[in-house]
Amino acid sequence: MSTDMYGITDQQWLTTQRAVLTDEFAAQTARLTELTADTGDPADVDTHAGLLAVTRANIEQLTGALRxxxxxxxxxxxxxxxxxxxxxxxxxxxxxxxxxxxxxHEG
Ligand SMILES: [Zn+2]
Known part of the structure; x- marks a missing residue:
């Protein structure tokens, strides 16, 4: 019997990771919809654009991980x-x- 519960090939572990990613993907997609719908205060247009960019980048990362x-x-x-x-x-x-x-990469 394997004690390697967290082995990278462990299907149950992968299923958990996929569930986490899927949840986060749903949350970020909802956030993007919100941000897109909200035209916002013109004074906050830079903040808004920044949030949109961050949310899009997050979705891209999550999509990549799921793929x-x-x-x-x-x-x-x-x-x-x-x-x-x-x-x-x-x-x-x-x-x-x-x-x-x-x-x-960061350095
Ligand atoms: Zn490496």
């Missing part, structure tokens, strides 16, 4: 092709890079 789950490449670093630790993916479900690559 990677469907393709079976979820949990692989997009840069070095190494495994991203499940602990990292539980904190940041849409993570595309392992920690070392993310640091390089």
């Amino acid at each position: 990677r789950i469907a393709e079976g490449s979820y949990g692989r670093c997009a840069r070095c092709d190494g495994a991203i630790p499940p602990e990292r993916l539980e904190i940041l479900p849409h993570a595309r890079f392992c920690v070392p690559c993310q640091s390089k």
